Amino acid sequence: MPPGPPLAPAGGLPTDPPPGLPPGLTLVATPIGNLDDLSARALAALRGADAVLCEDTRVTSKLLARHGISATLWPLHDHNEEARLPDLVARLHNGARLALVSDAGTPLVSDPGYRLVRAVIAAGLAVHAIPGANAAVMALTLSGLPPHPFLFLGFLPARTGPRQAELARLKAMEQAGLSATLIFYEAPHRAAETLAALATALGPDRPAALARELTKRFEEVRRGTLATLLEGALADPPRGEVVLLAGPPPADAHGTASLDEALLAAMGSMSLRDAAAVVAVGHGLPRKSVYARALELAAQNPRAD
Numbered sequence: 001m002p003p004g005p006p007l008a009p010a011g012g013l014p015t016d017p018p019p020g021l022p023p024g025l026t027l028v029a030t031p032i033g034n035l036d037d038l039s040a041r042a043l044a045a046l047r048g049a050d051a052v053l054c055e056d057t058r059v060t061s062k063l064l065a066r067h068g069i070s071a072t073l074w075p076l077h078d079h080n081e082e083a084r085l086p087d088l089v090a091r092l093h094n095g096a097r098l099a100l101v102s103d104a105g106t107p108l109v110s111d112p113g114y115r116l117v118r119a120v121i122a123a124g125l126a127v128h129a130i131p132g133a134n135a136a137v138m139a140l141t142l143s144g145l146p147p148h149p150f151l152f153l154g155f156l157p158a159r160t161g162p163r164q165a166e167l168a169r170l171k172a173m174e175q176a177g178l179s180a181t182l183i184f185y186e187a188p189h190r191a192a193e194t195l196a197a198l199a200t201a202l203g204p205d206r207p208a209a210l211a212r213e214l215t216k217r218f219e220e221v222r223r224g225t226l227a228t229l230l231e232g233a234l235a236d237p238p239r240g241e242v243v244l245l246a247g248p249p250p251a252d253a254h255g256t257a258s259l260d261e262a263l264l265a266a267m268g269s270m271s272l273r274d275a276a277a278v279v280a281v282g283h284g285l286p287r288k289s290v291y292a293r294a295l296e297l298a299a300q301n302p303r304a305d
């Protein structure tokens, strides 16, 4: 292994990493509203990059201009990411230093970049990250809901059918033992509709939070239950960017669901094997015996399809 950077002097702080951007791909987190939330390392990386890959060059050039940085910007978004992979990987092979940013927050988190990172890893090239703002984690820390375990689900499908199916799958996972704070991104004009869907699927009394305009002038966190937040969202529609959170089910909720109930619920939305695996973990039982019971239940309850 090559020698690492020098260690911290005894009793002191770790030494700074070497200046400049190393060759390879560097994921650089940018602010989620307040443009001052850009770290010194992020600034150095953006200054040192041969090119900055970004979702929207107008958004990123505004950010760079504010910090007096002029950089070559190349668009990378959902529609061209796949096609750009061979060229970008070839450039990285030749020693390029590329930075990847999204319009806001941490790249890849409900934003483009996953396919590029996979391709770079598959090519045996370096990927680095400079951490920073992320709306989901900031909302979680402000919500007053249990911080872990948490499950980040990004955007639910906008269409009613697929959204209901996803929420039914989530409910089945809870019945099988999942107990986590759930985090969703949402567009403000759909916040009330999504709160209503969550209240229907998870129950109106579930503790919940709505965090909006984080790091911005009108930052606000509403805390309550899914029902009270829905009421509030109808009376006073939240404007700006929104994160929705729902706490874990009450402690006794999955304790009361029998193994058979949990299996039947999980089997409604996933394969027999997956349902058995999920329920086995939730109930702390051996997967083999739960799978055997799932086979029996499937034989007794043939599916309509």
Ligand code: SAM
Pocket (backbone or CB within 6 Å): 032, 033, 102, 104, 105, 106, 107, 108, 109, 110, 111, 133, 134, 135, 136, 184, 185, 186, 187, 211, 212, 213, 214, 215, 216, 241, 242, 243
């Ligand atoms: N990559 C970003 C991150 O790390 O948070 C998320 C990008 S995703 C396309 C945009 C969604 O993130 C918004 O619809 C909203 O749900 C959430 N979001 C982004 N900025 C926010 C903010 N300042 N306050 C609340 N939610 C925010």
